[in-house]
Structure formats: structure tokens, C-alpha cells
Amino acid sequence: MDLVPNKPNLDNARVELTTLHWENLHKHFQWNNDPELNHLDSDCPYEKETLHAFKRRFENMIDHPMPDTRDFEICAEDGNVIGVAYVEGINHYNRNCNIGITIGDRNYWGKGYGRAAIRKLLRYCFDELAMHRVGTETFEYNEAWRKLIEWAGFQKEGATRDYLFRDGRFWDKHIYSILEGEYRSHRALAA
Numbered sequence: 001m002d003l004v005p006n007k008p009n010l011d012n013a014r015v016e017l018t019t020l021h022w023e024n025l026h027k028h029f030q031w032n033n034d035p036e037l038n039h040l041d042s043d044c045p046y047e048k049e050t051l052h053a054f055k056r057r058f059e060n061m062i063d064h065p066m067p068d069t070r071d072f073e074i075c076a077e078d079g080n081v082i083g084v085a086y087v088e089g090i091n092h093y094n095r096n097c098n099i100g101i102t103i104g105d106r107n108y109w110g111k112g113y114g115r116a117a118i119r120k121l122l123r124y125c126f127d128e129l130a131m132h133r134v135g136t137e138t139f140e141y142n143e144a145w146r147k148l149i150e151w152a153g154f155q156k157e158g159a160t161r162d163y164l165f166r167d168g169r170f171w172d173k174h175i176y177s178i179l180e181g182e183y184r185s186h187r188a189l190a191a
């Protein structure tokens with residue numbers, strides 16, 4: 001029994017991962033130009049981008065995707081596109097890659113959509129891409145991402161010390177991975 005009143009069941013949310021859609025350009029522009037999201041998911045300092053420049057970048061992502069990268073939109077069960085997920089650095093020889101997820105729409109934070117998206121993304125990496133190792137990184141201060149990847153069974157490998165300079169001080173970047181055998185034996189991911 002859950003003893004915390006009104007705490008949502010984080011395993012009830014459902015999402016689909018789809019390819020990028022041009023008609024969602026403005027959502028992607030908003031998420032790519034959000035200082036708080038930038039603080040959590042990018043190691044480049046926030047810099048405002050014009051819609052014109054972003055349009056060209058987004059067009060390229062749709063028409064000329066990098067061969068070692070897959071970009072997805074995260075669509076919630078109510079039909080709303082709520083964020084993005086990606087796989088990058090796909091190496092078929094070594095069978096490894098890295099992942100990231102951004103729930104751009106804050107109305108969907110803390111309701112299990114991150115869990116639902118990472119389930120789908122890992123299934124894609126291990127079942128479709130036949131990866132052996134999936135890696136990810138998190139900044140020392142990003143508690144939500146750390147909790148999510150640890151819930152998903154990622155193991156901490158170490159830290160890149162004082163990697164990031166933010167808010168007047170240095171922060172570590174933590175390196176995580178999950179191997180295929182760990183993924184297959186992790187029951188929480190099967191739901």
C-alpha cells in the first residue's frame with residue numbers, strides 16, 4: 001500500500017515514441033530554448049536561438065538525420081506530444097550507444113512519463129538496435145534523472161569531476177550504464 005496521499009502511481013503512464021514531426025516545430029523550439037531545461041540536460045550554457053535558426057536545425061534533423069542518432073517525440077496516452085527522447089553514438093560494432101530524455105511539458109513531470117519513456121527507449125536499444133551497453137550521463141544536481149536511471153537499472157560507473165561550471169561553482173558529471181543482461185533481468189522494465 002502507498003502511504004503517501006495523492007502520490008501518483010508512476011507505473012500507470014503510457015507513451016509512444018514516434019519520429020519527429022514538422023508540425024510540432026514550435027514545441028521543439030520552446031523546449032530547445034528553455035533555460036531551465038538547458039540547465040538540466042545540456043553542457044553548453046544557455047544561449048537564445050532564433051526561430052529561423054532553429055527551423056533549419058530541425059529541418060536537418062528530420063531530413064538528414066545523423067546515421068548514429070535516433071530522435072523521437074514522446075507522445076502521452078492523451079495524444080499530447082510532451083517531450084523528446086534520443087539515442088546517440090550508436091556503434092554497431094561495439095554494440096553501444098547513449099540515451100537521453102526530456103519531458104519538455106512540465107505538466108507531465110513527476111507522473112511516470114519519464115519511466116514510460118525510458119522503458120520504450122531501452123526496449124528500442126536492446127531489441128531493435130541489438131545493443132549490448134546503453135550509457136547515459138547526469139549532472140550532479142539533476143536528481144530526477146538520477147532517480148529515473150537508477151530505477152531503470154543503470155549502474156554508476158564513475159564521475160567526471162568538476163566537469164561543469166554552473167551557478168558560480170563546479171559540478172561533477174556522473175556516468176551510468178546498463179548492460180543487456182541487466183536489462184533482461186530487470187522486472188520493472190517489462191511492464
Ligand SMILES: CC(C)(COP(=O)(O)OP(=O)(O)OC[C@H]1O[C@@H](n2cnc3c(N)ncnc32)[C@H](O)[C@@H]1OP(=O)(O)O)[C@@H](O)C(=O)NCCC(=O)NCCS
Binds near residue numbers: 041145151
Ligand atoms: C528527468 C525527467 C525525464 C524525469 O521524468 P518524469 O516524468 O518527471 O519522471 P517520473 O515521473 O517517471 O519519475 C521518475 C523518478 O524521478 C523522480 N522525480 C521526478 N521529478 C523529480 C523532481 N523534480 N525532483 C526529484 N525527483 C524527481 C520521481 O520521484 C521518480 O523517482 P522514484 O522512482 O525514486 O520515485 C524529467 O524531469 C525531465 O525531462 N527533466 C528535464 C530534462 C532532463 O533533465 N533530462 C535528463 C537528461 S537528458
